[in-house]
Amino acid sequence: MAGTEKTKKDMHVALLYGGWSAERQVSLDSGVACAEALEEAGYKNIEMVDVAPNIATVLEENRPDVAFNALHGQWGEDGCMQAILEVLRIPYTHSGVRASAIAMHKEMAKSIFRDVGIPVARSKVVQLDRELTDHPLMVPYVIKPVAEGSSVGVRIVREDGNEPLSSLFSRADYADQVMVEAYVQGRELSCAVMGDVALGVIDIISMGDFYNYDSKYVPGGSEHILPADLPADVYRKVQNYSLKAHMALGCKGVTRSDFRYDDSGGEGGELIILEINTQPGMTGTSLVPEIAAHAGHSYPELVDWMVRDASCGR
Numbered sequence: 235m236a237g238t239e240k241t242k243k244d245m246h247v248a249l250l251y252g253g254w255s256a257e258r259q260v261s262l263d264s265g266v267a268c269a270e271a272l273e274e275a276g277y278k279n280i281e282m283v284d285v286a287p288n289i290a291t292v293l294e295e296n297r298p299d300v301a302f303n304a305l306h307g308q309w310g311e312d313g314c315m316q317a318i319l320e321v322l323r324i325p326y327t328h329s330g331v332r333a334s335a336i337a338m339h340k341e342m343a344k345s346i347f348r349d350v351g352i353p354v355a356r357s358k359v360v361q362l363d364r365e366l367t368d369h370p371l372m373v374p375y376v377i378k379p380v381a382e383g384s385s386v387g388v389r390i391v392r393e394d395g396n397e398p399l400s401s402l403f404s405r406a407d408y409a410d411q412v413m414v415e416a417y418v419q420g421r422e423l424s425c426a427v428m429g430d431v432a433l434g435v436i437d438i439i440s441m442g443d444f445y446n447y448d449s450k451y452v453p454g455g456s457e458h459i460l461p462a463d464l465p466a467d468v469y470r471k472v473q474n475y476s477l478k479a480h481m482a483l484g485c486k487g488v489t490r491s492d493f494r495y496d497d498s499g500g501e502g503g504e505l506i507i508l509e510i511n512t513q514p515g516m517t518g519t520s521l522v523p524e525i526a527a528h529a530g531h532s533y534p535e536l537v538d539w540m541v542r543d544a545s546c547g548r
């Protein structure tokens with residue numbers, strides 16, 4: 235555990251943010267918000283590190299007591315940064331190498347969820363170097379990058395859509411492969427796990443078609459209902475699945491799992507997990523600080539807990 239040898243005032247915290255993924259701006263916003271909260275929690279030696287490819291050299295030279303990882307997306311959330319921190323033996327927040335890498339690969343994570351009994355939507359990975367002559371799944375379906383977050387590159391293909399397949403699966407928009415997933419209508423639910431405790435469930439009402447990038451990060455882009463107005467057994471099931479997903483992947487620290495819940499068919503409804511986020515957003519409109527506050531953890535208390543939870547070998 236970090237923070238046992240030094241006081242908050244003396245502890246050197248390197249706050250890693252920015253980076254060069256498609257989620258750079260979100261990470262910049264998360265980093266600033268986390269730094270302010272850490273200072274309010276009593277940490278005075280906070281070094282803001284806008285991560286670049288020379289990050290290993292920077293960390294080796296500065297040797298912080300702990301790295302607070304506020305990066306999002308590729309190279310920061312997918313196990314790469316975690317591996318660097320492990321090699322340098324710098325305690326860090328959030329999940330370790332393996333859990334981060336698996337969680338970031340949506341199809342790989344879903345295979346583990348399926349194995350432990352968490353319901354998922356039907357999906358497949360499509361290689362973009364193959365000519366597509368027909369839809370890979372029955373419409374409606376969702377196209378997602380295999381390894382991105384913040385709904386970057388996500389689009390819904392509907393029954394009434396008339397876009398050519400070549401534009402839907404453009405190599406300019408995606409890497410070599412994408413995941414296509416059966417579209418599940420219904421409500422957007424999310425639940426955070428802190429350590430080994432599932433916190434509250436939040437219901438997200440998006441202003442757009444779904445909880446997309448603007449809905450997540452533009453003020454007024456979505457309405458959050460906390461606690462979610464759900465049948466008690468469904469509420470508990472979301473919490474149980476969130477904790478189960480967290481543990482099945484071997485996650486640490488704080489995670490957030492996202493779900494779709496379709497109750498249009500009557501009692502019970504259909505609940506499926508979409509993904510787990512090992513480094514969820516910490517901006518002013520993000521869900522985890524709001525969920526944590528509902529559970530009695532202020533933003534400064536939340537980031538303080540993350541620093542004290544930091545370690546190597548995660």
